Amino acid sequence: MASHVNTSGFSGLVRETPSDFSVHASVYTDPAIFDAEMRNIFERSWCYVGHESEIEKPGDFRTSAVGRIPVIVSRGDDGKVHVNINACRHRGTVVCREEHGNVRFFVCPYHGWSYHRDGSLNNITDRDNFAEGWGTDIKGLVSANRTAVYRGMIFASFSDEVPPLEQHLGPLKKYVDYWFDHALNGSVRVQKPWRATYSGNWKLQLENSTDGWHARYVHISALKTLSQFGTYNPKVGWTGCTRGFTGGHGILERPRIDIPPDLQGEFDEYERILEKQYGEQRSKDMFVRRHITLFPNLQLMEFKLRVIQPVSVNKTIVYEYPVELIGTQEHINKAIHTRLLKEVSISSGSPVSGMVNADDVEIFARSQAGLTSGRMEWVRLARGIHREVAVSDDELSGQDMDELPQRSLYREWVRRMG
Amino acid sequence: MTRNSPLTRTEAEAFLYMEARLIDEDKLEEWLTLFTADGIYSIPSEEHADPEAETSIMYDDANQREKRVYQLRQKHLAQDPRSRTIHYISNVEVEETGPGEADVRCNVMIVEMRPGDHQMLQPGLAEPRSFAARCRYRLRREQEVWRIAHKQVVLINRDLPLQNISFIL
Numbered sequence: 082m083a084s085h086v087n088t089s090g091f092s093g094l095v096r097e098t099p100s101d102f103s104v105h106a107s108v109y110t111d112p113a114i115f116d117a118e119m120r121n122i123f124e125r126s127w128c129y130v131g132h133e134s135e136i137e138k139p140g141d142f143r144t145s146a147v148g149r150i151p152v153i154v155s156r157g158d159d160g161k162v163h164v165n166i167n168a169c170r171h172r173g174t175v176v177c178r179e180e181h182g183n184v185r186f187f188v189c190p191y192h193g194w195s196y197h198r199d200g201s202l203n204n205i206t207d208r209d210n211f212a213e214g215w216g217t218d219i220k221g222l223v224s225a226n227r228t229a230v231y232r233g234m235i236f237a238s239f240s241d242e243v244p245p246l247e248q249h250l251g252p253l254k255k256y257v258d259y260w261f262d263h264a265l266n267g268s269v270r271v272q273k274p275w276r277a278t279y280s281g282n283w284k285l286q287l288e289n290s291t292d293g294w295h296a297r298y299v300h301i302s303a304l305k306t307l308s309q310f311g312t313y314n315p316k317v318g319w320t321g322c323t324r325g326f327t328g329g330h331g332i333l334e335r336p337r338i339d340i341p342p343d344l345q346g347e348f349d350e351y352e353r354i355l356e357k358q359y360g361e362q363r364s365k366d367m368f369v370r371r372h373i374t375l376f377p378n379l380q381l382m383e384f385k386l387r388v389i390q391p392v393s394v395n396k397t398i399v400y401e402y403p404v405e406l407i408g409t410q411e412h413i414n415k416a417i418h419t420r421l422l423k424e425v426s427i428s429s430g431s432p433v434s435g436m437v438n439a440d441d442v443e444i445f446a447r448s449q450a451g452l453t454s455g456r457m458e459w460v461r462l463a464r465g466i467h468r469e470v471a472v473s474d475d476e477l478s479g480q481d482m483d484e485l486p487q488r489s490l491y492r493e494w495v496r497r498m499g
Numbered sequence: 500m501t502r503n504s505p506l507t508r509t510e511a512e513a514f515l516y517m518e519a520r521l522i523d524e525d526k527l528e529e530w531l532t533l534f535t536a537d538g539i540y541s542i543p544s545e546e547h548a549d550p551e552a553e554t555s556i557m558y559d560d561a562n563q564r565e566k567r568v569y570q571l572r573q574k575h576l577a578q579d580p581r582s583r584t585i586h587y588i589s590n591v592e593v594e595e596t597g598p599g600e601a602d603v604r605c606n607v608m609i610v611e612m613r614p615g616d617h618q619m620l621q622p623g624l625a626e627p628r629s630f631a632a633r634c635r636y637r638l639r640r641e642q643e644v645w646r647i648a649h650k651q652v653v654l655i656n657r658d659l660p661l662q663n664i665s666f667i668l
Contacts, residue, residue: 273545275554278660280622302573306566395622398660403554418552424563434542434556436570439577439665450621 091117092499095491096459102466102488103459106452109282114498115394122377122497123148125240127249129379129388130154130164132402133233134270135181140198143181146390147237152225153177153187154235157199162230164237165200165222176222187222196222232261233268234379252476253330253375259367260381265358266408271386274400277432281445283378283391284490286399289441290372290380290387291333291486293323294464299444300427303436312341312425321369321481323465327474329376329493331486337370339426347416354413370428374486376493383428384417395449399432462487506601506638506645512591514638514645515605519586522667527568530667531561535639535646540564542652542668556657556664567667575665580615580624582666601645603636607652609668623662630668631655 091114094105108114130145131154142155144167151167153176169176169189176187176196186203187196195203201221205211225237229246236246247254261267279286289295296304296319307313321335340348355364373381380387382401390398403421406414420426424436432438451457465483472478479485521530534540542556550558559567571578590606609630616624637649652668 273548273553275544275556276658276660278662280662299576302570302575305573306570309569310562310566400660401554422551422554422558424566431544431554431556433661434664436566436575436665439663440575442663443577443579446621446623450616453620 090499092495094498095495097488097492100463100467102462102484102491104462104491106455106458106460108494109284109449109452109460110394110455112394115282115391117498119148119391122494123391124150125238125243125497126377127227127229127236127238127243127246128377129234129375129386130237131235132269132271132386133162133230133235134268136162138183140183140185141181142177142184142187142198144177144179147225147239148391150239151175152237153200153222154237155184155187155198155200157197159199161199162228162235163199164225164228164235165196166224168223169194170202170219170222171205200224232257234375249328250330250375251326251328252473253326253328253332253373256324256332256371256373257375257381260371260373262359262367263355263384264404264406264409265354268407269404270407271402271404274388274402275431275433277399277401277438277442278392279397279399279442279445280395281397281449282394283389283397285445285448286387286389286397286441287374287377287380287490288487289445290382291323291331291374292484293319293321293333293335294482294484295441295444296427299440300437303427303440306436307339307424307426313339313427319481323479323481323483323485324472325469325477325479325485325489325492327476327489327493329374329490331374331376331489333372333481333486335370335481337368339370339428341420341425344416344420344425347413351409351413351416354410374490376490384421395453397445401432462491503598503640505596505598506593506603508591508593510645511593511601511603511638512588515588515591515603515636518647519588519607523584523586525581527571527667531564531568533647534561534564534650535641535648536561538647539649539651540647541650542654542657542664544657546653546657556654556661557668571666577663577665578613580613582611582613584666585610599640600648601638603638605634605636607632607634607668611666628662630664632668 094108096103128147131143135143136156139156139158142153145152145154153165153167155163157163167175171194174189174191176189193206197203226241227238229236231246308315317338324332352368378389386402388400424430427437462484465479469477469479540559544554544556587608588605592604594602610627612627613624632652632654635651638645639648
C-alpha cells in the first residue's frame with residue numbers, strides 16, 4: 082500500500098480544533114507509520130515488560146517485547162530485575178524461546194555462548210581461536226537503557242531520555258495506586274494469561290478499553306444474555322467519567338454495577354474490608370471499576386492486566402493476566418476470580434471466546450477492513466471535546482461516554498511522532 | 500446391546516458423530532440436552548490447569564452452555580455471520596467402561612468458516628480455519644441413555660494467541 086505521508090513528521094495526521102478531533106486512517110494502516118511508532122513510541126517510552134511476581138527467585142525469567150524488540154526479563158543473582166535483548170551477541174540468534182522458566186545460564190543454541198542470569202557474559206566458546214584481546218567489548222546481552230519497577234510492574238526503555246517512571250505516570254499514579262491497593266498488602270500476583278490475537282492495529286484495543294460509548298452497541302448480545310440469566314441488571318444506569326492525561330494515559334471510570342447477585346455478599350464484604358483499611362473516603366474513591374491505560378502497552382482492567390503487543394500494522398496480540406490480590410482474604414479472591422472466569426459480568430471471560438470481549442475483537446477486524454480502503458480518510462474522535470474539564474495541567478476529565486481518553490492518546494502520539 | 504452393557508467402540512462413535520452433527524447443523528438446543536445436569540464442556544488453555552482458579556478458553560457448566568447458545572441466537576457480532584463448522588472425528592478409543600460410565604478418547608479436526616464478506620475485505624471472514632484437538636469424553640448412562648458428563652477439547656494451539664473462537668467446538 083502506498084504511504085500517505087512523508088516520514089519526516091506525522092503531526093498532520095491528527096487534527097484538532099476546539100470542536101473537532103480527527104485521526105488520519107493511515108495511522109492505522111500504513112506500515113511506514115507502524116515502523117515509526119515502534120521506534121518513536123515503544124522504544125523511547127516506558128514499556129511494560131512483565132511483573133515481579135513472575136520472576137520471584139534468582140534465575141526466574143520471562144520473555145517479552147518492547148515493540149518489536151524481543152527481551153528477556155530475569156532476576157539476577159543480585160536479586161535485581163534485568164531486561165536484556167533476547168539476541169546472542171555472536172550472530173543475533175534468539176537465546177531463549179520459552180515463555181517463562183528458571184535457568185542457571187542463558188545458553189545460545191547456535192555456538193554455545195552463554196550468559197549469566199542478569200544477562201552479563203559468562204563464556205564465549207573456543208576462545209583460543211580468536212585473535213588476542215578479541216571480544217573484550219562484549220560484556221553481555223544488550224541491556225535495556227533503563228529499567229524501573231512500580232508496584233511490581235516492570236517497565237523498560239531503549240532511550241536514555243525517558244523521564245523517571247513516576248514522572249512519566251504523573252497524576253495517573255494516584256489511580257494506579259488505587260488499583261493496586263485493592264490488594265490488602267498492596268501487591269498482586271499475576272496468573273497465567275489468556276492469549277488472543279486480532280487482525281487490526283494495536284491502537285484499536287488501546288482505544289477500546291477506555292471507550293464507554295460502544296458497550297450498548299457492540300455488547301448488546303452479551304448484556305441481553307447476562308440480564309436474561311439474571312447476573313446483570315440492565316436497569317442500573319451507567320454513570321462515571323473519563324480521564325485523559327499528559328503522556329497518553331487514560332481512564333474509563335464507572336461504578337461497579339456488574340456484580341452477579343450470588344457474589345454480591347462477598348463484594349459488599351470486600352468493600353467493608355477496604356473501608357476499614359483505608360477509611361471511608363479513600364475506599365470510596367478506590368472501589369469503582371476503572372480501566373486504566375498506561376500508554377503505550379498496558380491496561381489495568383477489572384482485576385486483570387491487559388498487555389498489548391503490536392506485531393505489524395494490522396496484527397496485534399493481547400495478553401490478559403488475572404491477578405491474585407496478596408493479603409486479601411481467600412474467599413474474596415475466589416469471588417473475584419469467579420466473576421472473571423465464569424461468564425457472569427461484563428468483566429468476564431476470555432478475549433476470544435468470552436461473551437463480551439470476542440465482540441470487541443470482531444469490531445477491530447471490521448474497523449481495520451474499513452480503514453484499509455484509504456479513501457475514508459478521517460477517523461472522528463470528537464465526542465465531548467467541547468466540555469473537557471482541566472483537572473490540572475496534566476489531567477482532563479469528561480463524561481463517561483466521551484472520546485476523551487482516545488484524544489489524550491493521540492495528543493501524546495503527536496508529541497512522540499510529530 | 501443389553502440394557503446395561505458397557506459402551507462399545509461402535510456405540511461411542513455413533514454418539515460422537517451424532518454430537519458433531521448437532522453442532523454442525525446448528526441444532527444447539529438439542530446439543531445442550533446431551534449433557535448431564537452437572538456436565539462440563541471445557542477447552543483448556545493449559546491442559547492441567549485448574550479451571551476453577553485459572554484461565555480457560557472455555558469452561559462451561561450447564562448454565563454457561565445455555566448462556567452461550569442464547570447469545571448465539573442474538574445479534575452476537577463475533578458470530579455475525581455465524582461460523583459454519585464441519586467436525587471430522589477419528590482415533591476413537593473406549594478407554595474404560597462399565598455399565599454406568601465410560602471414558603472415550605478421540606481426535607477431532609474442525610474446519611470452520613464465517614461466510615458473508617463477499618468483497619473479501621475483512622480478515623477472518625470467508626477464510627476456512629482448521630482446529631485440531633485431542634478430545635476426552637466422560638460419558639454417563641442416565642435412564643438408559645449415554646450423556647456427556649465431561650467433554651474436554653485440548654487444542655494443539657491452546658497456549659498460543661488465538662483468533663476469535665466464539666462458536667461451539
